[in-house]
Structures are given as C-alpha cells and as structure tokens.
Amino acid sequence: MSADNSGGNVSVPLRNLLNSIQCIRDRAKDGESNESDGVFNLSNFWGTLNQAVKAVSLEATKLSLAFSKPPLPSQQDGEKLSESILKSVLTLSTVYYWLPKSQGVSLRRQVRDATVEVLDGVTQLLEVILSSPLQSLSQEQLTSTGGVWSACDRFGQLPQDNKAAVLVVLSSQIAVVKDAIEEIEQALSEAEDPFNDVLDDDQEEENPRGNQDMYWSEQDRRVIAPCQGLMKASTACLRKLTSAVKANGDSGSPQNVAQLDDLADISKEISPGVDDLALCLYPPMDYSGVENNVSKLAALLKKFLEIIRSSHVCGESELTWVQFLEGAVDHNLQKAKDLIQQDS
Template sequence: MSAENCDVNLTVPLRNVLNSIQCIRDRVRDGESNASDGAFNLSNFWDTLNQAVKAVSQEATKLSLAFSKPPLPSQQDGEKLSESILKSVLTLSTVYYWLPKSQGVTLRRQVRDATVEVLEGVQQLLEVILSSPLQSLSQEQLTSTGGVWSACDRFARMPRDNKAALLVVLSSQTGVVKDAIEEIEQALSEVQDPFSDVLDDEEDGDDPRGNQDTYWSERDRCLMAPCQGLMKAAAACLRKLAAAVRTHGDCGSAQNVAQLDDLADISREVSPSLDDLALCLYPPMDYSGVETNVSKLAALLKKFLEIVRSSHTCGESELTWVQFLEGAVSHNLQKAADLIQQDG
C-alpha cells in the first residue's frame, strides 16, 4: 500500500469525525436541555460530567500522540481512535443535556459555553492533524492539544449551582465596570488634553492645542461629576449584590433559582449601558448622547435595585443600601439633567 493510500485511509475517518463534531457543537450551542421529570441530582450530574470531560481530554491526547511521529497508526487503529474520540464527545454532549433549566439558566449557560469550548478545541485539533503532514508534530498541533486540555481543565473551576453562577456573572461585570470608571478617572487626571501624546506628532506648529474638541472644557468637567457618580453607583450595585448573594443566595426552590436568573440577566446589562455613557463623555462631549445614556443607565439601575428588593437575597440589612443607592441614582440623574439644561 502506498503512503498516499495510507494517508487517505487514515484521513477519511478523521474527516467524518470532524464533521460529526461540528454538528454536535452546533446542537449544543443552540439546543435546549431535556425536561426534568422529578428530582434531579446535581452532585451526580457533576461527577458524571467531570468523568466525561476527562475522557475527552484523554482521547484527544491519544489521537494527538498517534499522529505526532512515525510510524502512522494502521487503518484499523486509526478507525478505533476516530471512534473513541467521537464516542467521548457524544458522551460529553449527552451528559450536558441532562442539566435542566430548572437548575438555573445562568448555570446552564456557563456549562454550555464550557462544553462548546471543549468541542471547538477537539475540532481544531482534528483540523490541524488533517492539514499537517501526518508523521510530524507541529507547534500548531501542540498548541491545539494544549487548547483541549485547557478547555477541559476549566470544568474544575466551574460554578456548581446557580448561586455560584450568578457570582461569576457579578464578578465579571464588576471588573468591566471598574475598568471603565478608572479609564475616565485617568483621563480626567490629565491636566492637558488626554490625547496630546497621540496628536503631538501631527502638529505643524500652527495653533497647537487650539482644537478644543480634544479636551474637556470646565463646563464638560462639571457635567462629568454626576455622570461619574452614576457610574460609581452602578459599581456599588454590583458589589453590594454580590455580598447579598453570598449571604442569602439560595437554590433550594424553583422560585429562588428563577430570581437568581433574573438578577444575572439585569446584571449583564450594566456594563454595556455604562460603556455607552462613557463613550459620550470623551471630548468632544456629546451632550445629547450624555442626556440619553444617563437616563438609560439610571433607569436600568432603578430596575436593578427593584429586582434586588423583591428577591430573596434582600434582607433587612440590604434594604438600607438599596434605598441609599436608589437615592444616589435619582440625585445624579437630576443633577446631570439640570446641568445639561443649563448648558443648553
């Protein structure tokens, strides 16, 4: 048998597996979970899922090693390797489907994303093996094998219930909001135009610093204060909610699980809304955009606090900061509106 025929006999099953995994990935990414009839054992789910993830990692390693150096596997061994990797991937996707929405949409979304990441890692590994000389170990193959390991290792750090999944969302949102606030503060701390170092190379000596569109006027800076106040209120909402969830968050009933999902949904809206406002604040300041986005962010934060207030995560001690932040949001909204009207 020629080397060419040998390569063809080995690549055909690999290509078939690749096509199958692409279909499985698409179904996992877009599909629905199985309905849960009766009790669901979350602990058993995680044990089984982790075993499935470990199997995928092991099969991907075997596959990569088999095609890393001569001699190539026989046609029979190549088919066995292809069947084994496909079986492990099918098992992983099947176990993922066990997780019902009743355990929390937020948790399920994070498990889904992690599962898709593993499937895409295996898919990339197969693509690299198929596109490389079959008897050589390329850096790309090493990297893609490591990518599968990394995606599988992520499961050890996954949130185990909807409460933990919400805390992941809050941590992510808090980080993004904190960065946006710090960027604005850094830009404001510059006495001169914050973009001067970018523009200096383009100055020809004619009216340097004459373009006021590149820095804030005193009037702009006055309006920045309530906008920053609103942004800091957003950060406080996320931080305070995270503390409340850690203290009171509970997954013991369908109602509580659904409330955690509602909190996750509203929390995900905070950083995009804050970013929209921040973009309008950079010079030249867009007063119309500021007015629109201040109103949108304030409305979102009021809705956020109302959802917190009506959830099981809000005890008596939480009511104090909920009321305080509601006042802070209203105060900064009114102050911004007054300044914009005055400037107009």
C-alpha cells in the same frame, strides 16, 4: 497529504469524525436540555460530567500521540481511534443535556460554554492533524492538544450551582464597569488633551492647537462629575448585590433559582450602559447625548434595585443600602440634568 501514503486512507475516518463533532458542537450551542419530571441529582451530574470530560481528554491525547511520529495508523486503526473519540464526545454532550434549566439558566450557560470549548478544541486538533505533515509532532499540534487539556481542566473551576454561577456573572460585570470608570478618571486627570498621543501637532509653539473640541471645558467637567457619580453607583449596586447573593442566595427552589437568573440577566445590561455613558463624555461633548445616556443608565439602575428589593436575597439589612443607592441614582441624575440645562 502524507496520511494518504499510509496503508489505507486514514484521513477518511478523521474527516468523518471532524464532521460529526462539528455537528455535535453546533447542536450543543443551541440545544435545549432534557427536562424531566423526576428529581435531579446535581451531585451525580457533576460526577458523571467530570468523568466524561476526563475521557475526552484521554482520547484526544491518544489521537495526538498516534499522529506524532511514524508509522502512521492504518485506516482500520484510524477508524477505531475515531470511534473511540466520537463515543467520548457523544457521552460528554449527552451528560451536558441532562442539566435542566430548572437548575438555573446562568449555571447551564456556563456548563454549555465549557462543553462547547472542549468540542472546539477537539475540532481544532483534528483540523491540525488533517492539514499538517504527519511525519512528526508539530508545534501547532502540541498547542492544539494543550488547548483540549486546558478546556477540559476548566470544568474543575466551574460553579457547582446557580448561586455560584450568578456570582461569576457579577464578578465579571464589576470588572468591566470598573475599567470604564478608571479610563474616564485617567483621561480627566491628564492635564493635556487626552487625544494628544493620537493626533499630529506640528504647529509652532506660538500657534497652539486651536481645536478646542479636543479639550474638556470647565463646564464639561462640571457635567461629568454627576455622570461619574452614577457610574460609581453602578459599581456599588453590583458589589452590594454580590454580598447579598453570597449571604442570602439560595438555589434550593425553582422560584429562587429564577430570581437569581433575573438578577444575573439585568446585571449584564449595566456594563453596556456604563460604557455608553463613558464614551459620550469624551470631547467634543454632545450634551443631549449625555443626558440621554444618563437617563437610560439611571432608569436601568432603578429597575435593577427594584428587582433586588423584590428578590429573596434582599433581607432587612439589604433594604438600607437599596434605599440609599436609589437616592444616589436620583441625586446624580437630577444634578446632571440641571447642569446640562443650565449650560445649554
């Protein structure tokens, strides 16, 4: 490669750097935080972390510029560049490890993901530089450099405490559940076979498609209605919890932080439950599968509401909607079961 044609083999320090950053990235994905008995200052953490991120962004820019046009760096200059980048990356990963789990698992996961994204970006930039002709700045190198900048900029949008981190989780879950509900509503609203755009139908008009398994019967639609009700109750649970966390959520004590994490964790189980139910509603409907998924989702929602009820985010005013949604879950579950048993 052209890097080998410079004064020294500049690719050697770059390859060593690449290997080192890959190891740092892999450890960051699975590494534990450094818990300490002392008081943790979250504000100081963010200030130091943001400075570390800026340093990585600056060093990545220097690296990209150094390999954007001839003359290429000498092996000695390449070693200096590599040492400087490695120092910034080690600082970033070290500061990330400062964040203890006691500040919130949800928060730590999001900081970890952002940190890993930066390390992935630097790794990709190094791989591009090592694999591309080095006489000029390639589009791929520009894109990779921009990827590092973008990953670093993401730190400015990260939640600053566990309450904010849990709200990010809830927002993403609401979006996924909403999509599943809209897809099934769209399919139901279409007068024709919902699969008609993916099936060949070359039969003559006097011989219409005879495969009724590709259509919903009126009986199917009756069963689907309470299933949709349960899916909508899922969205209502997530939306109401979001409002409760905004109003009452507190990251000031370990107990409250842990409760917020529990709420975030169980909320992430709801969208797969809604997806499983939605998928089994498409024709041909297997009523036993529908009943199984309805029961699973209902049980999950009741557990979810019970965790909300026993958490610090649930005050007197929240109890009203918790009880209402418990009733809505029971109603839709029983209605779906009655219709399935009646039609089977």
